[in-house]
Amino acid sequence: MGTRNGAGAGMGAGSAEGGGLPGAGGGEESTSRRLRARQAAATSKRAAAKTGSVIGSGARLAGRGARAGASRVVQFTGSKGAAESGLAKLVHLQFVSAAGDAAVAVSLAGTLFFTLPTDQARPQVAQFLLLTMAPFAIVAPFIGPFLDRFRHGRRWAIGVTCALRGFLCWVLADAIVNGSVWVFPAALGCLVSSKAFTVTRASAVPRLLPKDFTLVNANSRISLANVAGAAVGGGLAAAISQLGPSWSLRFAFAVFIGGTVLSILLPARVDSSAGERDIGGLLALPPAPGDEAPSHRVLRRFRSLRPSVLQGLRCVLGARLMTGFLTLYLAFMLREQPISHVNPTLLLGLVVAAAGIGNSLGTVTGNLLKDKAPERIGLTVLSVDVAMAIITAVLYGIVTVIAMGLVAGLCGQLAKLSYDALVQRDVPEVVRTSVFARSETAFQISWVIGGALGIILPLIPQVGFGVVAFLLVGVLTWTLVAWRRRLSAERLATDGG
Structure with a gap:
């Protein structure tokens, strides 16, 4: 009995010791896990802090960049006295x-x-x-x-x-x-x-x-x-x-x-x-070559403007007609007849983007060509519009459609800047405001007429662009004939003088 009890006691002790060993091992594992968790948490905090620092630095840089960009834009728009004049x-x-x-x-x-x-x-x-x-x-x-x-x-x-x-x-x-x-x-x-x-x-x-x-x-x-x-x-x-x-x-x-x-x-x-007057009143125009009459003459609306200004006006009207047509005609054409299975919305967006780029290029080019004769610039861009419309009608595809958008934006902007130069040169300051108000209205109507053509004409590119090219050829011919007559009259007046 005693032996058994001693053995039992020993077994109990051994059990206790054996039971204690696993317990002690579990405690060590738990401590190790806690240490690893703390290290992971610390690492995560450091990573989060580093990420937050990077994001914060990026945000600060972006903010400084945006402020610097906005500041440069404001400086540009207000340069050369524009800020003072308003x-x-x-x-x-x-x-x-x-x-x-x-x-x-x-x-x-x-x-x-x-x-x-x-x-x-x-x-x-x-x-x-x-x-x-x-x-x-x-x-x-x-x-x-x-x-x-x-x-x-x-x-x-x-x-x-x-x-x-x-x-x-x-x-x-x-x-x-x-x-x-x-x-x-x-x-x-x-x-x-x-x-x-x-x-x-x-x-x-x-x-x-x-x-x-x-x-x-x-x-x-x-x-x-x-x-x-x-x-x-x-x-x-x-x-x-x-x-x-x-x-x-x-x-x-x-x-x-x-x-x-x-x-x-x-x-x-x-x-x-x-100091301003309405365009329908008495205007003091510089005398045309060979004129012996007084320079004061009664002008009535657009018909009374100098031939050079009317020439520029016709060029802008043709360019706006093309822009209005292109906007709505392609909106329906690309949806009804996609090109090469390209997403119509994506392609239309590319055309619009190309037109915007062309507009910006027209602004830059117009400033570079500011010393050139604005009459010639207007005639040139109208001719380019006609040529591009014919090319698009014959070779209708992704490249020509995007190129048409680029050309329309470029020519439209150059034609408008040329017209502005003609108004500045040949229209008296007292009626310049009235001329701009009336001409801008005419340009908007021309755009709407072009858009109406884009709706009326059948969705056949050869027909649609062909008709518009034909109309622009008519505007170009009309403008060229008037220009040649004016040059001939000025030459005769100079020779007679």
Whole structure:
């Protein structure tokens, strides 16, 4: 018994010791695990701290880069006296307006008529353009005189175009969500208000020119602001629209409210009418070669402008006609007949991007060619437009379509800058504002007519681009004949003198 008890005790002790060994081993494992967990946590904290430091440094660098970029942009827009004259504020306003318009375009791209079948969409777009053109066709003869008499509220007139677009964007946001019948009227109102802004803004540019600053320089800066604003506004709206088109429209609403404030804060010189006259009144024109009559003559609207200015006007009208046609014709053509199975939306986006690049290149080229005869530049770019339209009709494909967008943007901008130079050279300062207001209205109508052709013409590239090329050849021939007559008359007058 005692032996058994001793053995039992020994076994018990051994068991206790054996039991103690596993317990002791478990304690060591637990401690090891805790140590490893602490080391891992410490490593994670160090990695997180390092990552946070890198992100923070990147954010600070990005912030400094953005501030430096914005500072350089502000310095550029305000250089050469533009800040003092107030032109820089008008450039900033154009940036904001373009950003808002781009946001509206992105918001409506997938929700309006382009979601319908082509047979249903084309009649609706035709009605839309008809309603767009009608107000300008009717109001165009009165916009210039109205603006010329509305002297002491021009800033408010510009502001109203921004505020109205903001209000209509809010209406559109609710109308799209609810499927309301107000979608088309509100979209139409946005488009008309945007065109009205362009007209009123064009009339303000001559009032804000710094000393020794040309209209070409001013409109080049405004054009660059337009391209940059469209890119920024369109990109932000595309990101916001992932939440729904109503959100990107509300973003556009906020942008236009900011534009309204900027409009009111424009310099008081925008409202000044000192020394200005309406284009329909008595003008002091420099005498044409061989003229013996007094230089004071009564001019009536565009028909009374110098032949050189009318030539530039025709070139811009042809370029805008091409741009309007290309915009809507390709929107339907690429959707109905994709090229090489390329995504139509992607290809249309590439064409739009090419047009934007062409516009920027036109601005740079226009400044490089500022010493060249603007009449020749206008004729050249119109000829290039015609040639590219013919090439696209014959060799329709991805390359030619993108090239057509690039050429349309480049030629359109060069034609406009050439026209600005002609107005600066051959139109008296007292009526320059009135001429710009009227000509901008004519340009907008030409764009709408081109868009209407893009809807009416059959979706056969050889037919569509062929017809437009034929029309542009007619405009080019008309312009060349008038130009040769003018040169002949000047030569005869010089020889006679």
